Amino acid sequence: MNSKFLPLISGSLMTINFLMFWALPIFGMGQLWKLGFNKILISLYDLIDQNKIIRNFASQYIYTKPEHADYFTVSFLVTLQTVIMIPILFYTQLVYGYLPWWLIAIYYCLWVGFGGRTIGSAYTMAHKEGHNRNLYNPIIRPYIGNLFENYVGLFFGNIPWNFTTSHIFIHHRLDGGIGDTFYEWDLDRSSILDFMLYNHRVFLHMCGYSSLKFFHAHKDKVRANLLLTGIYTYCVVGITILALTRSIPFLFWIFIQPMLCMSYFLALMNIGFHGFIEFDENGTNIQCINSTTIINGTDDSFGEDDHMAHHYNTNVYYRDLPKLQESKIEEFKKYKASVFQKLSIVELSIFIVFGLWDKLADYYVDYSGKMTKDEIINLLKERAKRKETTYEEYEEYLSNPTLDIRKQFKEKTKINNSTK
Numbered sequence: 252m253n254s255k256f257l258p259l260i261s262g263s264l265m266t267i268n269f270l271m272f273w274a275l276p277i278f279g280m281g282q283l284w285k286l287g288f289n290k291i292l293i294s295l296y297d298l299i300d301q302n303k304i305i306r307n308f309a310s311q312y313i314y315t316k317p318e319h320a321d322y323f324t325v326s327f328l329v330t331l332q333t334v335i336m337i338p339i340l341f342y343t344q345l346v347y348g349y350l351p352w353w354l355i356a357i358y359y360c361l362w363v364g365f366g367g368r369t370i371g372s373a374y375t376m377a378h379k380e381g382h383n384r385n386l387y388n389p390i391i392r393p394y395i396g397n398l399f400e401n402y403v404g405l406f407f408g409n410i411p412w413n414f415t416t417s418h419i420f421i422h423h424r425l426d427g428g429i430g431d432t433f434y435e436w437d438l439d440r441s442s443i444l445d446f447m448l449y450n451h452r453v454f455l456h457m458c459g460y461s462s463l464k465f466f467h468a469h470k471d472k473v474r475a476n477l478l479l480t481g482i483y484t485y486c487v488v489g490i491t492i493l494a495l496t497r498s499i500p501f502l503f504w505i506f507i508q509p510m511l512c513m514s515y516f517l518a519l520m521n522i523g524f525h526g527f528i529e530f531d532e533n534g535t536n537i538q539c540i541n542s543t544t545i546i547n548g549t550d551d552s553f554g555e556d557d558h559m560a561h562h563y564n565t566n567v568y569y570r571d572l573p574k575l576q577e578s579k580i581e582e583f584k585k586y587k588a589s590v591f592q593k594l595s596i597v598e599l600s601i602f603i604v605f606g607l608w609d610k611l612a613d614y615y616v617d618y619s620g621k622m623t624k625d626e627i628i629n630l631l632k633e634r635a636k637r638k639e640t641t642y643e644e645y646e647e648y649l650s651n652p653t654l655d656i657r658k659q660f661k662e663k664t665k666i667n668n669s670t671k
Contacts, residue, residue, distance in 0.1 A: 254646055255448060262447030269515045276359040284366030292365055300324040315385050325372045332361060333403050340505055344496045355504050373399060373407040375552040381414020405488055408513030410459050411481035416474040417462035426562050427525040427541060430657045432456035436639035440526040441606045453518035457510060468652045523600035524558040527589045527634035534669035538563050539588035550595035584618035587630060592616050608632050640664050
């Protein structure tokens with residue numbers, strides 16, 4: 252059987268599922284945001300966020316560093332929505348024996364949030380927690396742990412400890428390269444069919460399978476066991492929900508569907524974050540090309556749009572990113588870096604997957620000021636289609652992804668992509 256057959260079926264089914272149940276809430280909440288709700292909600296948000304009493308409370312009692320009080324308002328609002336909506340769903344199921352379709356629809360819209368703010372914030376905070384084990388004040392840290400990664404995140408499709416383990420020690424250690432459970436450079440990022448393959452690969456990451464395989468192959472028992480604890484936790488919570496509600500539909504709509512949506516969403520976003528590649532004369536991946544930066548993005552969440560800095564200048568706080576970007580202008584100019592402006596990561600990803608180069612070129616930042624639009628289009632197209640290796644070779648490596656085999660495979664690809 253063709254090695255692509257089952258992944259293609261899996262990715263296609265996930266696409267159908269996304270279009271049937273999530274595309275409308277995401278599109279609808281995005282349009283409501285753009286049609287005027289953004290001004291109202293941003294004003295209300297700022298009213299809370301800039302309150303000195305609230306910020307002082309967060310600085311003193313919630314976070315280790317005062318600047319992290321920036322995260323308090325969004326964390327509070329997402330947590331509040333979750334602790335209100337989840338009991339309402341359980342109450343309705345237990346009292347009436349089912350969930351009406353309109354309640355599920357409302358929940359999905361709120362789960363997404365206006366302009367995708369709820370799902371984006373839940374992901375962002377789990378992400379921040381995974382990167383910073385000392386984010387929270389030591390007094391409360393033992394009690395709340397990684398709140399979004401391990402608790403709230405359960406209802407946003409996240410396996411507990413996923414960021415602390417696989418995101419940090421696989422994705423960041425390898426920077427999207429060979430062995431990464433988010434690897435995509437064996438695929439044409441502008442191919443819809445290849446995106447189906449990528450959906451399947453990211454789902455294996457989301458459920459923990461590919462990360463566990465990586466850790467075991469690298470004899471990293473500590474992270475393997477921690478991630479396995481998270482997988483067990485997710486399963487136990489799912490079984491508990493089923494036992495309480497005695498309803499497979501409830502489990503499917505409220506607990507499983509969010510993972511399917513988040514998996515699809517992350518696959519799409521990662522096409523934008525790492526969709527372009529180019530090699531130097533030694534066959535080494537060029538950093539400012541293989542990770543994307545969006546300047547003045549329309550949906551940025553605490554600096555998540557600068558994915559280049561996120562990988563290669565991880566310790567730079569999001570408020571300091573403009574200075575970092577300014578310091579890199581000569582590098583950006585030299586390599587024609589993957590820098591865009593005034594669009595969202597979702598738009599960037601969609602433009603790549605569907606090959607909308609004419610539209611994407613309008614958002615590209617040409618630091619040389621000398622490129623024509625056709626030159627920009629050709630540059631982006633070539634970089635999105637370029638591969639580091641073939642899908643078949645990479646799948647063969649994944650059958651036994653040990654450290655030694657990964658090093659050999661990486662060296663082989665460097666030689667193949669070298670221009671010397």
